[in-house]
Amino acid sequence: MDREAVREVFLPRREDCLEYLRKIRWKEGVKCPYCGSLKIWADGYTRKGARKYECRECGRYFNDLTGTIFDRHHFPIEEMFYILKEMEAKSTLQISRELGRDYESVLRFVREVHERASGYARGISLEGVVEVDEVYVHAGKKGERRAGRGRRRGLRKRGRGTWEGDKPPVLTLVKREEPKVRFCVMKNLRGVKRKLKEWIGGEVVLNTDEYGIYRGIAEEIEKVKEHRVVSHRQGEWARGEAHVNGCENRNGFLRAFLRKYRGVSKTYLQGYLDFLSLLLNERGGWLAFLLSDHLRT
Incomplete structure (x- = not known):
């Protein structure tokens, strides 16, 4: 334009x-x-x-x-x-x-907005009926250059990825009753139970797929009062109230949101996703939130 x-x-x-x-x-x-x-x-x-x-x-x-x-x-x-x-x-x-x-000047302002959004996202506590699912995002080291070579891009591998392979896992957490979403970039998924224990603020009914990282979570986290599992491998997407369709919906927004950037550095990926969380949770009110809350003094 x-x-x-x-x-x-x-x-x-x-x-x-x-x-x-x-x-x-x-x-x-x-x-x-x-x-x-x-x-x-x-x-x-x-x-x-x-x-x-x-x-x-x-x-x-x-x-x-x-x-x-x-x-x-x-x-x-x-x-x-x-x-x-x-x-x-x-x-x-x-x-x-x-x-x-200047691009760098605009980027500094954008990153400050992301910082405010991150403060908002960290304040989301999990309770009630909660869905958890994982999605993998292509995110390398955009903007970083190495001598004699162009910047590194995320690899285009199918299936599950890793932080080291430039396809970091992202946990999508949805509170059904409100509803609110929070996205959490993970270095790996081995610590998912420890992280969920930190984020759960009250009693929850947890909905996940059959991925082994969630196995035994109700026994390990006292506040998980029920763990509902759907088996995607067997073509099961919902069984009564047991499903992660809210997460699938938010993951669609996530992919569309990131697509316009043509690559995001995994170092700053969390900030972009926290801003998306603010947009989705405070539709019509996110700008007022940025202007009125978390003022730096």
């Missing part, structure tokens, strides 16, 4: 972006991000158009962007809103080209 068209037609107005940020962030009144006081003086505007404030309690200065994902980045706020919106459907390289911006 022509970058001038992006700037003239598709970029939001700066004033609208700032007004939306204020509405989300200060919905209970302007509050000092350092001491929490509501005794605030308005004190002009920054060069980016953000309002400046002075706290009457602690005497510190801040503005609308202080502590948010927009803080400490040189892009105009309308461009950062554009990046957030387009991250759902476009690669970082494509967005940087559309904006006419």
Whole structure:
């Protein structure tokens, strides 16, 4: 897409972006991000158009962007809103080209968004009826170069893969009642029971396929009150309430989401999947979440 068209037609107005940020962030009144006081003086505007404030309690200065994902980045706020919106459907390289911006600069902003999404994903605790399934993703060392050779790409092997073989396993965990999904990149699957024990917050009814890594899990993890197993090898996809169809559904979203990047580094794969988790779990509200929660102070 022509970058001038992006700037003239598709970029939001700066004033609208700032007004939306204020509405989300200060919905209970302007509050000092350092001491929490509501005794605030308005004190002009920054060069980016953000309002400046002075706290009457602690005497510190801040503005609308202080502590948010927009803080400490040189892009105009309308461009950062554009990046957030387009991250759902476009690669970082494509967005940087559309904006006419340095790829590494855009990537740094994207990675900060991923960090916020990772904080969200780590807060998902498993309880109730839970499905667990594994999927294998082609992910090598994209972006890393070795002397005299191009970057390493994930191998195109069929079937189950390994971290070392550039096809790391990903656990897909779905809470049926809410429903919410969490994706977890694994170095190997030998430690799956130990990881599940960490993630389970309450009593669960666990649904898996017949893969041997889940065998005996109800005996080893006290909070697993029932373990339902479906045998895909025998063509069994559901038996009453025993199935992992929710995981299969989310795995479809995962594959489609990663396809647009034409390769993702396995080093940063978890961040991409945490962002996808946020998109799927907070449909229509993920942007507000990024703006209002986990503010850096």
